[in-house]
Amino acid sequence: MAKKTVRDLQVKGKRVIVRVDFNVPIKDGVVKDENRIVQALPTINYLVEHGARIILLSHLGKVDHKDPSKTDADKAKNNMAPVAAKLAGHLKTKVSFVAQTRGADLEKAVADLKDGEIVVIQNTRYEKGEEKNDPELSKYWASLGELFVTDAFGSVHRAHASTVGIAQLLPSALGFLVEKEVLMLSKAIVNPEKPFVAILGGAKVSDKIKVIENLLKIADKVIIGGGMAYTFLKAQGKEIGTSLLEVDKVDMAKDFLTHHGKKLVLPVDFTVAAAFAEDADHYVVDADHIPANYMGLDIGPKSIKLFEKELQGAKTVVWNGPMGVFEMKPYAIGTIAICKAMSELPGAYTVIGGGDSAAAAIENGFEDGFSHISTGGGASLEFMEGNPLPGIAVIQEK
Ligand code: ADP
Ligand code: MG
Numbered sequence: 395m396a397k398k399t400v401r402d403l404q405v406k407g408k409r410v411i412v413r414v415d416f417n418v419p420i421k422d423g424v425v426k427d428e429n430r431i432v433q434a435l436p437t438i439n440y441l442v443e444h445g446a447r448i449i450l451l452s453h454l455g456k457v458d459h460k461d462p463s464k465t466d467a468d469k470a471k472n473n474m475a476p477v478a479a480k481l482a483g484h485l486k487t488k489v490s491f492v493a494q495t496r497g498a499d500l501e502k503a504v505a506d507l508k509d510g511e512i513v514v515i516q517n518t519r520y521e522k523g524e525e526k527n528d529p530e531l532s533k534y535w536a537s538l539g540e541l542f543v544t545d546a547f548g549s550v551h552r553a554h555a556s557t558v559g560i561a562q563l564l565p566s567a568l569g570f571l572v573e574k575e576v577l578m579l580s581k582a583i584v585n586p587e588k589p590f591v592a593i594l595g596g597a598k599v600s601d602k603i604k605v606i607e608n609l610l611k612i613a614d615k616v617i618i619g620g621g622m623a624y625t626f627l628k629a630q631g632k633e634i635g636t637s638l639l640e641v642d643k644v645d646m647a648k649d650f651l652t653h654h655g656k657k658l659v660l661p662v663d664f665t666v667a668a669a670f671a672e673d674a675d676h677y678v679v680d681a682d683h684i685p686a687n688y689m690g691l692d693i694g695p696k697s698i699k700l701f702e703k704e705l706q707g708a709k710t711v712v713w714n715g716p717m718g719v720f721e722m723k724p725y726a727i728g729t730i731a732i733c734k735a736m737s738e739l740p741g742a743y744t745v746i747g748g749g750d751s752a753a754a755a756i757e758n759g760f761e762d763g764f765s766h767i768s769t770g771g772g773a774s775l776e777f778m779e780g781n782p783l784p785g786i787a788v789i790q791e792k
Contacts, residue, residue, distance in 0.1 A: 397576075397789045398567040400437055400543050405446035407509055411539035412437065412569065413556050413785075415546035415769070416452035416477045423473075425480045430548070433769055435484055437545045437569035438512070442487050447507035449539055450514045451556045452477070452546065457519040469520055478514035487511055495520045496534055504538050518556045525554050532559025545569025548770040550785030557785040566789045571769065576786065578766035579777045582745040586710040588614060593701070593732060595620025596715025596750065599643045604779040605714060610654045611780075615704050617659040619693050619717035619728060626651065626660055627681060635666065637690040659704050663694030665718065665725060672722040692718025693728035702735045711736055714748040714778060729754050737763025747774030 403410070414434040419426040441448050455472035458464040478491035489512045492500045503513045518524045523531035532555040536542070542564040544550060549557050550572060568576070582590075592609040594602055599622040609616050618626055621638035628634050629647035651658060660681070666688035667676035678694040679685070693701075705711060713736060717728035733755050736744045744764045746752050749771025755761065768774035776783060 396792050397573075397786065398792050399573050400440060400567050400569050402792060403541055403543070403565070403567050405441055405444050405541065408446055408541050409449060409504065409507065409539040410441055410446040410541045410543055411449045411451060411535065411560060411564070412441065412543045413546045413549070413560070414438075414450055414452045414569075415548040416450075416474070416481075417454055417548060418477060418480075420454070420472070420476060423476050425476050428480050430769070431477065431481055431484065433571050434545055434569075437543065437571060438481075438485070440570065441543075442485065442510045442512070445509035446541075447504075447509060448512040449504060449507075450481075450512060451518055451535065451560075453519045453524065453549065453554075453556070454517040455519070457517070459522040469517070472517050472519065474514060474517045481512075481514065485512070489514060492516060501538070518554070521555070523555055525552075527553050527555050527559045529559065531555045532563060536560045536563035539564060542566040543569045544785055544789060545571045546785070547572045547575045547768075547773055549773070550770070550783040551773040551776040551781075553784040558788050561785070561788040568786070568789055572786065575768060575770060575774075578745065579747065579768060579774060581743060582710050582712050582766075583612070583778055583780070586612065586712075587743060588710070589708050590710040590712075591615045591617065591705055591708040593617040593619065593711065593713040593717075593736075594715050595622065595717045595729075596748065597621040597638065599625045599640050599647065602715065602775075603643070603646065604781075605775060606650065608778060608780040609712070610650065610657060613712075614657070615659055616654070616657050617701050617704055619661055619697070619701070619732075620715050622715070623661050623693075624690055626658070627684075630660075632681060633684055633686065634690065635684045635686050635688045637664075637666075637684065659700065661693040661697035662700055663696040664690040665692040665694055665727070667691050667725070670719070672724060676724055691722070692725035698728060698731040698735075701732065705735050705739060705742075708739060708742050711739065711742055711744045712778065713744070713746050714751055714775065716750055716754050720750075720754045726754075726758075730758050733758055733760040733763065747771075747778055
């Protein structure tokens with residue numbers, strides 16, 4: 395069972411709708427980070443070189459359609475025009491931008507496309523029906539093209555009109571970015587070479603329950619750090635002070651500990667702080683000695699040693715969720731240590747899924763230290779949960 399890719403399509407002279415992820419940060423009309431645009435270039439260039447007539451669709455930020463007093467301001471803030479201009483700077487072919495999501499101007503721009511040229515459509519979220527996967531909207535957008543390619547890995551976990559709706563109506567295929575993500579993530583999650591160690595952290599247990607459940611099934615060890623560790627400590631009957639706690643998840647944590655106690659690895663010490671602040675009084679304590687009025691904001695040096703030991707010999711390592719509040723320097727030590735340990739593992743296949751974990755690794759200079767850093771935060775998380783991703787499931791098989 396393999397999905398069609400863009401290589402399987404006859405694209406010459408055809409109008410090809412490509413769903414890309416151009417959801418880039420924009421401030422005062424300036425694109426602040428063009429990484430997502432760059433990631434889409436291999437598919438776009440392939441289509442240009444093969445004479446396709448390309449129609450690009452993406453969402454950008456959020457548009458509130460429930461509160462009409464906000465809709466126009468959201469649209470103004472999330473206008474796709476600067477993104478189209480940035481894209482044009484990377485290409486030699488003609489790139490036109492249409493400031494509409496439907497209508498005569500758009501239809502004319504599409505009809506005027508010559509082989510190898512590109513039309514960028516306005517932000518898909520200008521349409522109320524986008525996030526509802528509205529059939530009428532999907533049908534309209536599909537009517538603009540003859541083929542559909544999904545290359546928006548960051549959006550394939552969402553069943554929207556531009557990700558799933560159009561795909562149901564046209565011959566479809568994966569773009570190179572989505573193909574690569576599926577390949578790289580599958581190598582870790584679907585067919586991991588053993589021993590397989592997972593490292594999970596981040597803020598909340600509740601965000602990651604399904605990931606923990608799925609990885610407990612397939613990994614040899616599951617290391618827990620970050621804010622979610624304290625709910626597990628609480629489940630062990632430990633004092634956790636003012637650390638992050640999800641009271642309603644304590645029983646579930648107990649259950650995980652009872653059934654998978656040997657697989658789960660918890661931190662044995664922490665950096666605790668008097669307040670959630672960079673300049674708060676902070677120091678290292680053992681897991682049994684968290685003071686009542688302090689909160690755990692990072693794992694401590696003994697935990698780092700323990701986690702490094704658990705990683706030794708691993709052939710596959712998947713990491714999702716920072717070990718501490720890495721945005722504040724004093725509590726970034728555990729997260730940086732894990733980046734370092736993973737990037738130095740000999741012969742291991744190492745993958746990061748999760749937006750904040752990826753950001754932490756890249757910010758701290760470990761970008762080249764991993765086999766794969768996923769570009770899709772939410773999508774990679776759902777992949778690790780073992781869920782089918784609707785925007786990929788809908789694509790035709792070879
Ligand atoms: P990812 O995006 O990689 O999946 P999450 O979004 O789940 O990760 O979690 C990232 C957030 O978790 C960060 O903003 C970080 O500050 C927070 N975090 C990590 N450890 C703690 C902690 N001990 N207390 C509070 N927040 C924490
Ligand atoms: Mg996150």
